[in-house]
Amino acid sequence: MKIGLRHIRYFIAVADELHFRRAAVQLGVAQPALSRAIQHLEQELEVVLFDRSNRNVRITDAGRRFLDGCKGIMNSVEHTIEDARRVHHGQIGNLRIGYTDMAIAGVLPTLLKAFQVQEPRIVLQPHHDVTSRQLQKLDEGVLDIGCVTGPINRSGFEQLPIQSEKLICVVYESHRLADRRSIHLEELAHEDFVHGPTKDWEHFYSYLIPLCRKSGFIPSIVQEAYNSAGILGLVACGMGVTVLTESSRKTLPNGLVPLELDGVTERLQTVALWKTDTMTGSKSLFIDYLCRKSREDGGVS
Structure with a gap:
């Protein structure tokens, strides 16, 4: 069946205007070309879409049913085109x-x-x-x-x-430093630390280890957990202390105390x-x- 979008557009224009000359002006085509296109459409469909007389044009029942479907087709095409443009511009x-x-x-x-x-x-x-x-x-x-x-x-x-964050120390509530608001990093020199595995946390350690070295020690990591939640959970069990970023304050389990690190100006x-x-x-x-x-x-x- 040789029907294209052009035929559908032409048909919708005639159905809306119910006048071939006005529809031709709306479409910017010659009226004879429009008439031939509608005739071709009717031949392909094997239905009469319009009753024509010298005075008026009337759409048939078959034409009304066809019009509903054609408007759906054109809406779908327009949405598809718009979606393609949005994808091109990254909006989908x-x-x-x-x-x-x-x-x-x-x-x-x-x-x-x-x-x-x-x-x-x-x-x-x-x-x-x-x-x-x-x-x-x-x-x-x-x-x-x-x-x-x-x-x-x-x-x-x-x-x-x-994002740029300060580093803080987190200890369990019965820890010897828990009643302090802030400490110096060197006060942790002899503490057991809880942290992430060296391989996975290497970028975090590129901050922590140089800071500890400046304070005269290398942290003794005795327990490891994959993420911050696991690390804080182990600290809450009393297995050691940790140094994390200040955003960890938002998710501290019960029984943990955050401490400021005096003199540490580096931010992660x-x-x-x-x-x-x-x-x-x-x-x-x-x-x-x-x-x-x-x-x-x-x-x-």
């Missing part, structure tokens, strides 16, 4: 975003929520993982953007700081990280959004 699609414990406990939820309001047709797919594994997944194309402990110096990647930075050779529309939109938020907020603090 999926965005796979990695995050660390520090990122999700800090500013990231607010950023994602505001972006979702701005771009509701982009599906956000957050994935929790440590920095080292996020870097691997970014290399493999499993993630679009990572929110990792930075800064990261890697060829082919760009980054944007999204979380950065959004992405590969520059795999830019999609939705990824570009999210990066533009992060850059705009950074300018509006005056950067991270």
Whole structure:
């Protein structure tokens, strides 16, 4: 059957106007060409769509039924075209975003929520993982953007700081230091520490270990847990102390006490990280959004 969108557009115009000349003017075509197109359509369908007379044009019952379907077709085509344009501009699609414990406990939820309001047709797919594994997944194309402990110096990647946090110490409530509001890092020299595995937490350790060395000791890590929740749970069991970022205050289990670290000015930075050779529309939109938020907020603090 040789029917195209042109025939459907022509038919809808005549059905709306019930006048071939006015429909031809609306469409910007010659009236004879319009009449031939409608005749061809009727021949292909083997139905009469319009009753014609010298004075008027009347749509038939078959024509009315056909009109309902044609309007649905044109609406579907218009939506499909608009969706294709939105995909091209990144306004429809999926965005796979990695995050660390520090990122999700800090500013990231607010950023994602505001972006979702701005771009509701982009599906956000957050994935929790440590920095080292996020870097691997970014290399493999499993993630679009990572929110990792930075800064990261890697060829082919760009980054944007999204969060900067102080470090704090966390002890259990019966610990000898629990009645203090703040301590110096060197006071932890002989303490047992609870932390993440060295391989998985290497980027966090790039902050912690140099700080401890400056204070004259290397932390003795006696227990390990994969994430911050596990670390804090072990500290609550009295198995040691830990040093984490200030965002961990929000999720402290009962029986734990946060302590400020006097004299420690270094701040742990979380950065959004992405590969520059795999830019999609939705990824570009999210990066533009992060850059705009950074300018509006005056950067991270």
